[in-house]
Amino acid sequence: MVVGTFSVNADDKTPENEFRVGMETAYAPFNWTQTSDAHGAVLKYGEKNSYAGGYDVEIAKRVAEGLGKELVIVPTQWDGLVPALTSGSIDAIIAGMSPTEERRQVIDFTDPYYESRLVVVTRKNSEFANATSLADFAGAKITGQLNTFHYSVVDQIPDVVYQDPMKDFSAMRVALASGIIDGYVSERPEGVTATNVNENLTMIEFAPEDGFQTEPEDVQVAIGMRKNDPLVQDVNQILAGISAEERTELMDLAIQNQPSASQEGEMSLWSTLKQIMSEYGILFLQGAGLTLLIAIFSTIAGTLIGLLVGVFRTLPQSDQPLTRFMQKLGDWLLTIYIEVFRGTPMMVQAMVIFYGLALAFGIDLNRTVAALLIVSINTGAYMSEIVRGGIFAVDKGQFEAAQAIGMTHTQTMRKIVLPQVVRNILPAIGNETVVNIKDTAVLSVISVGDLFFQGTAAAGTNYLFFQTFLIVGLIYLVMTLSATRLLRLMEKKIDGPDAFTKVEEPIEGQR
Template sequence: MKKNILLLLLSVICFVSLAQPLTVKAQEQSPDNEFRVGLEASYAPFNWTQTSPDNGAVPIFGEEGSAYAGGYDVQIAKKIADGLGKKLVIVKVQWDGLVPALQSGTIDAVIAGMSPTEERREQIDFTDAYYESDLVVVTRKDSPFADARNLSDLSNAKITAQQSTFHYTVIDQIPDVQKEQAMKDFSAMRTSLASGVIDGYVSERPEGITATGANPDLTMVEFDEGEGFQTNPEDVQVAIGMRQGDPDLERINEIIATISEDERTELMDTAIKEQPAAVEEVPDGETAESDSDEGLLSDFRNILDEYGILFLRGTGLTLFIAVFSTIVGLLIGLLIGIFRSLPSAENPFSRFLQKLVHGLLTIYIEVFRGTPMIVQAMVIYYGTALAFGVSMNRTVAALLIVSINTGAYMSEIVRGGIFAVDKGQTEAAQAIGMTHGQTMIKVVLPQVMRNILPATGNEIIINIKDTAVLSVISVADLFFQGTTAAGTNYQYFQTFTIVGVIYLVLTISATQLLRLVERKMDGPSEYAMLDELNPEE
């Protein structure tokens, strides 16, 4: 038992040590010599994540040495940075966070396969197009819609597209279409398509080539000329997003103009060939033979070999955020609980201040218990940058968000623990001359800590799982790394099975450790009488 506990503690120390480097790197406004580019790093062949610097990949900010971004967008970004005479810095950002990150100054540009639609132009500026593509529909080969050649052939099909893209709006052009809810990213759409939840999704041709190349069960519907989606020129163009009024916009347009159409085509063809999910061609006359260990187990091993270091760092960061935030949240809860147990002050002014603070604490508790953590993350991380010009480090923001959220819940848990202590003990302590502070510290709180230990354990487990919502601000926790890997290798079941097992190991380990602490605090379950221990005496 002691050996198991020691191994568990060593694992915790290992994970936390892996997470620490991510917390010390300050994420400030971009220095003048840096060109910070935001992208998802999971939208092959435009951009993806890999674990080596092969094929001109660039280190991802905050994950240097373990994660690199590659793809067409990255190669374009390198040319732009060289033309500006600046160092390229790639910042991985979830799709929904790209525009807020740009507006807040966290990044200098969005180079992520983004179309310069009118809606987006109201918020940010765009350069000239650096790529132009056609719209396609990705479906299954065995689907009745696989042979579609015009929009009418897709009638009654269940079609979706990525959230916050113009792809979703063009679905209405399909007659009698069953328009499904927009999905967060391409990983979700590909998984839904493979499982039969949808019949297809709207995409661009490069992504369609990638999807069908990685999964032989999928096919790409390309429409006959004039029979496809009706779009504006800017809808099928891809441009660089910039802050409104950015003085570098014209310079970047001049750089883009120097990249010929042939060079752009060559860059895209190379990206399609080099993407991690690319299927190796088998020479004519040969057949691809299956190895004896090929199958799910082989897939799991390959994923761990390729992305194991990312999962390990994501696990370390997840555990670090969960444990640290629970401890801080507990301290917040104890302080609030003690304050709310204070007797009313006799001085009118002190009593007014006491009520004022009590009201503010009530607002804090209700706000953070009554709103989703994912909303709190967006408001705190991007809101502080937009309102006050403060660009926070993502890990620091994550610790702050989860800590204050946990503190709101823990304050109510502590209050319940205080009420569970018999009032007679408080009265007895006061009768012998103990102050309120002495009574709380020496009599009440020791019992409160034992009473709330199970609830505190639940908060740790909840926080381990809830760090996943922090992916909205691109915190590189376990879920974020899993999403990145799945979006790159297209093996969703295998990847998220590994992620799920890691979460399960973390929660079970935390549960067992907390039960051990409970037993130590309780002492022996039975106290034998002296004469039973020594019957001869």
């Protein structure tokens, strides 16, 4: 490990003494998430009490040591790995990625650091549990991970019932356990892990002539690096120094040391929930804290944006031609902003803003900063229309009365209109807060470490999907109910007493 000053390379955008590696940290035994540094796990970038372990991490440690750099593990969703690499957010992908021809058109690959065999994971009680060849899976509902070679070979199964590809292995395992699919294509290490953890699953291996027909590169995994990266040759030399025996030993240790392998047999639901909380509770709390930070900050910022836009769009038209033109131009630009951010999914906005800024302008945003920016701008677009409706709800007579006593437009808005607007839109602000708490989940596409991201990492490691997401769902419910209750109390406070005593004039003869 080299210790020195942090000088930033303009092309790589990362400190020169760091080797930043992207991986899912949820694809055991290649990579997973744990809450300690046991078995040589490495602290994940930008997180506390969250470590990455696994075969990929061990390979990354050896490469970083050979390069004389400090290893930094950057947790990244699968779909975001290539954009993160090409944008300079990471220096390499070490995530069980196959060097397919399609990927080689975008990034370069090193020599392979592992070679595996394709298998099919199915249920033990399935009619396909005793299959020995691909032909035995005729009529089966089979899928694979999105944007991977695994899904592309599904068509080699005769009369297969195609299922849409799924985002990650966590989703496929849940679908398999629930009977939605009959099996999924995977690599042998993942299949071994799945069957070790879930006794209801089995892994089907095939003889070479009866299984998937693949090219060598299809079953190999290699390190992805940017096009024409001069470090590719250096990394190849480091990999060449890791013998086949050592690589096998590293994989065997990864399967043995992964957190899911240490689980006990059958446990009650309550015992399982307690175990998950004891192992990953701190990560869930950190994720929940970040979720609340993003939701509350973005709601406040979005409301301020909405108020500013609403006030601007109600300005009286100027008599000066240039000022009138600028008003129309500003109104036109604000209309585009509102329509674009209301008319596109936040997930797409996150990808475009986070990776697009890095690719186009070399701006490498911190993930949390990016999340705050994305959700605030998105919320502002919605709040702008809500504020506009709130302003229109104020009686026109109040505008006319203010004008009659000589108040300017700014004074009218500040002292008369906006206080009423804020009260009128409080329910909508509360709704936006609840929506933002839930919608932070889509930010996992840029690997923001919110509650959903931490839950996905935990479930991808312990394979207890129902139990893990039951806990995550309950935490979301507590947050949304608390936010709703607090905002209702705020509404009540602003409204004042629920009832006022009406003082009537006494009837003649009464005292």
